[in-house]
Amino acid sequence: MFPATWRSVSFSDVCLLNPAFDSNNISKDTNVSFVPMSAIDETTGEITKADVRQYKEVAKGYTAFKENDVLFAKITPCMENGKVAIARELINGIGFGSTEFHVLRPTEHILKEYLFFFLRQPRFRKRAKSAFTGSAGQLRVPESFFIRTRIPLPTLGEQERIVAILKQADEIRRLRLETAEETQKLYSALFLEMFGDPTSNDKHFKTIRLDRLGALDRGQSRHRPRDAAFLFGGVYPFIQTGDVANSDGWITNYSQTYSDAGLAQSRLWPRGTLCITIAANIAKTGILTFDACFPDSVVGFMPSQHVTSEYIMFVLNFLQSAIEARAPKGAQMNINLQVLNSLLIPVPPKIVQQKFTDSVLGIRNEKELMNSSMQEIDVLTKSLVSEGFSGKLTAAWREGHKKQLEAVASIHDKILVTERVKVAIKESVPEHRPWMAQTDRMWVKDQMSELQFDVWTAMRKWKGTLIPSEHLDEFMATWPTEHLENAKEQVRRALEQLAGLGLIAKISLPNEDGEYVTGFRGFREDEFSRMADLEVLGEI
Incomplete structure (x- = not known):
């Protein structure tokens, strides 16, 4: 429950969603800011690399926005990664950018910073992900998601x-x-x-070949195919080139393990081994902090008494670009062990x-x-x-301003009712989309597979919302499924297909922990389409 002075409103009540751009009084030579998706720092939520373009270069084929608009990446994986930013310091107050942005323009009821922090929440992005539409690799959050999704709205003072x-x-x-x-x-x-x-040895240390400064050998993974299931799942850490390249110097994590069979066709390198990549990522380095196996795309170096692993690692880091330049240019760059063996390394006193x-x-x-x-x-x-978006964070402040807040909330209610923001949905709604009237979908039922028909029939009898992560066993007990291979996966897929055909509704709702989960339900008697759903939600 929200505090009494808060309201639950739709985004469309407090924002203009993807507002039309007014090009009046803008000449074709006017300079504007250009913000590609890569310009938004997903860690800080700031626009870091905006370009300058002339209006005539970006007037068509890009998304327009203005100073203080909030940009929300709608496509995977940018959305999940948190690419959200407030458009600030735009040239002439105008910006254009990727068509994969939704633009939210705050009204006087909501602070742009409050909106920004709300959109950046992992919980909100998880909910937005459950509303994805489109095909794999091109999944997007539709504009309609913001129309049917609600946001907690404190008074402006509490937002501040x-x-x-x-x-x-x-x-x-x-x-x-x-x-x-x-x-x-x-x-x-x-x-x-x-x-x-x-690279220049400007202190004139004696140089010695790398293979004479320690033991240098390739990793092993002799079995073919290398990804055979029985090789994995044991207790022996198994690292690959990506683990080395992303190690920041010391390899502290691993995501795969070898079984006894995996170890038998490989080699276990001791902690302290310097790992050097020779394929895909060239001459990237990292020191093992645990015993591990690795394939022949990684070379292990064990130092002699004349050098330390840390010294050799940093020498190779400085030489990395030169080593990479010696790799043949092809589909995947790689170097052979001889390239590393012959490297001349300056050797200062131990x-x-x-x-x-x-x-x-x-x-x-x-x-x-x-x-x-x-x-x-x-x-x-x-x-x-x-706590900020539940009201707990400002509970003491709210208690100290109780009378003022009640008065402001009353005025706020009247404004929201009389000045509800109207939103024009730009997305086209072709007749074959899932929100078509249910009565116009009868022909689809004749085309369903046997499993789809069984799932659809069961959904019509199911009371309430089916949450697969919680109810699937109970749901599948209502008709025979023993003959199905990977039955749960097939039923989940059938639910998604029926939702895609517009025969059942796919929704997102919070569970007891406040996390949003995907659910399915049959259409209510008072609705025949998703468009009707939106109309009902819009009246709340």
Whole structure:
């Protein structure tokens, strides 16, 4: 339950959705901001790389918006990744960008920052994902989702209070990220100070071939096919090129494991091994923090007494571009072991290398503490956002302003009723779409498969909403399904197909934990289409 002075409203009550662009008084040579999808930083929610274009270049084929509009990425995976931003500092107050943006223009009833933080919630994006339409790879959140979805609306004063707190949490998180980035730069700065640039060996250290500085060998994965199921699922960590490339220097995570059979056709490398990629990602490096297996697209290096793994790793990091340039250009770049064997490595005194290694490990420990702190900040931020949009965050403030809020809420109600925002849906609604009148869909029933007909018949008898994640076993017990292979998956697919045909309704609703889940139900007696659903929701 929301506080008494809050209201639950549709987005269309407080925003203009994808408003038409008024091109009057704009010359074709007017400069405007251009915002491709890549310009939105999904971590900070800011527009970071806007371009300058002339109006005549973008007038057609792009999405238009104005200063202070909120941009919401509607296509997968950008939507799930959190690409939401407030359009700020636009040239001449005008922007154009990807057609994969929804534009939400706040009215006087809602702050743009309040709207921004609400759209950025993982919970909201999860709900939006459940409303995706389209085919795989081209899934999008339709505009109609914002018309039927509701948002909690405090008074403007309380919105300002919520936004101020969430901004503070966001700023703390941003500063922590900047500190982590600066810490990462310390590695390279320290190396250059102690050893100079290894690409030019400007400190004139003696150079030795890499294969003479330690044991260098390729990983193993002898069985074909390499993805045979029996090779996996055991206790032996198995890493690949992506794990090395994304390791940030030390490999601390793995997503796959080998079974005993997998280990038998591979090799278990000890903790401390320097891993070097030679396929797809060329000369990316990472040091194992646990024993692990890897395929022949990764090379393992065990240092001799003359060098440390950390020193060799940073030398290779500086040489990475030069090594990659030696890879043949093809469908997938790769290098052979000989390329690594023959690399000439500057070798400073071991005592100096060890000093560098000790310093690097000290910096890494500090960075791990920062990462732990960052995780705590993320948990705190998530809690603040949840409490912010439920009313808990500002409960004490609300109690201290009770009389003023009640008066403002009363005025607010009258305004919302008399000035309800009208929204023009630009999406075309062809006759074959699921929201067609049910009586016009009789021919589809004759084309259904036996399973589709059984599921549709069961849905007509099912009381309430069917939530597959909770009710599927009970639902499937209402007719014989023992003969079906992968019965649950087939029934789930049939439900999706029936919803796509407009014979049942697919909806999103909160469970007991407040998480939004997908549900299915038969059409109510007072409705015959999804369009009717929207009309009913619009009257609430």
